[in-house]
Amino acid sequence: MTLNVIADILSGTILFAVPLLLVALGGMFSERSGIINIALEGIMVIGALFSCLFLRAMDASGFGAAHPQLAVLGAILTAALSGLLFSLLLAFASIRLKADQTIGGTALNMLAPAFAIVFTWAIQGQGQTTILIPTWVRITQANFGFAAGNGFIERFIFKSLFMTTPIAFLLLIASIVVLYKTRLGLRLRSCGEHPQAADSVGINVYKMRYLGVAISGFLGGIGGFAFTVAAGSGFQSSVAGYGFLALAVMIFGNWKPLNILGASLFFALFKIIGSYAGSIPFLPHFDGVKSSEYIYLMLPYIVTMIILILTSKKSRAPKAEGIPYDKGGR
């Protein structure tokens, strides 16, 4: 195993951890405010759809090639806002109308990919189901004026670097600060634990829950974009179940930002190991088995399952999540 493979694995781990981190953080804000957000998958799809369309427009207008990272920032903002707007559908149903949160979320998960396919068709023409991502999106050494090298550090940093990675890092820090160091965070958390008590001291539970869901839409949308650039083959109206995985990561991370970071890195590492299994000498190769890639594809799910079972005693969900808040209720 060469150093290069290690660099590739590490860089790939970070690349795939970013969407999981962002989306799981989003789920955390929503659940901490008391709303189970099973619609994360759909939110990701919508964020990815609109940001990719934005990039496509930027590419066509020539602005993207001239100012690539500015255009990417614009795409990230588009993803965040479209995700936010979409998540308000869930918020409206589950807060204002007190509808079942799982049902509303499931509906949105069905809606998003179907809408994405129909919308992509309408824009790109019949049968054109893939929105290609322009090549200038990736950050390369040339952006910094370096010559392209192939050492350990270069490979680790520049193999697959996108604007979403530093942004995700900043958002993680912001999440920790907002959740634990501000009045807003305290209020939000109280609404997920004991909304009646929160209401009794003058906190507007409905407002806090709207906010929680909106933040999850904001982060989930960016996560969808981050996943699409990481997957690399363009946007095909799907985020391959990452929204659901992010839910698992959030539970695995015990609804806490730093644990979620750890959980997403862990999950991404196991995912990446699968694709590099051939070049890692100490891993078994299953030579007698046909299509043995499936064994490694299963790995992250099995490992997560085992860890969820082992850590279940310590797992503590927000107490009031999933229960619509009724001012007149006991």
Place this chain on the structure above:
Amino acid sequence: MKKHGNRKGLINATASLISIALGLIFGFVLLMLFNMPHALTGFSNLMTTGFASSEKLAKVFYQSAPLLMTGLSVAFAFKTGLFNIGATGQYTMGAFLALVGVVQFRLPWWAGLLLGMVGGAILGSIPGLCKALFNVNEVITSIMFNWISLFVVNLSFNNMPLMLANAWGAINKDRTASLTGAKFMAYNPDATIPKAGLDQLFGSNYMNIAVIIAILIAGLVWVIMNRTTFGYELKACGYNRFASDYAGINAKRNIVLSMTIAGALAGIGGGLYYLSGTAQYTLVKSLLGMGFNGIPVALLASSNPIGTIFSALFVSYIQVGGDALQPEYSREIIDIIIAAIIYLSAFALLMRGWISKWFLRNQTENINAESIVTDSDEDATESEEKAE
């Protein structure tokens, strides 16, 4: 009390019908937005194709059988307060064992179905056990096992040469053997679900007794849920797990049993579809949609087993209609419409409130105040149960 129960069912059905009507109107608006000149023909295709010919109707029945089974699976778990998002994994496992039964072991179709049921049940029991023993959320376990079962099934098929189509004279090896190929028919003629003359009646190869089996099972599920102590215990656990524990019902056992039965139902669905002879399991790396479509089927029926029959037929009907939308529209418009219907039915609580008020205004003298109180109480508990 009997009368009261009927009224509640009527209110639920009306709420679903209103959601469906609104969803279809929304679909029509979408058709107009995306391709104005074809909107009217598109919409009429969508609404009439299913009944246009006996062949299309056969297709509606053909697709509704597995949909009904996965819908029943989700509905059964819902009644116990569990969300079975793992129906697609259980369905895949059911299809796998059913196919292995008829191909590898040369069993007749009914034995294949039973094997499929066992496969689904095993997979369903896992989230149940994880929930009961370790308190791991069943939604997460189900999602994880959806993927695990997909990969296990694909891996196994790839390593069982007899299972793949290329062992039976076809060239492709990305799918399982065709059960109606000449070579296979000589090997195991009993592998496909009997058609009992229905294929001639409808003039379509798609027609077999699968939909009848599925409807009979729906009836059985209704009996279990509403006429047995076991069903009562399951529902009690759904309403309030702790209260039923206190009342001497073993809630943990019931959670495991409920998920196992839900899995078994989805597993039968997999068997019904892939033993039809007209479907071949294709080895892809994405989850099968049939399992996920069970969720809207169950939701539309408010998890009532008998209602599930109608909602499965409806979903299947507009899916067949959706195929006729092409090429002017992509068929995913159907999924948008179904999603809109589900989203609207999430307002069911609100809608049921309106409808029951309307009913009350029309027949105030027939209903005494007491039954109104019970009704609203029940509605409240039900919404809480679903939220759990």
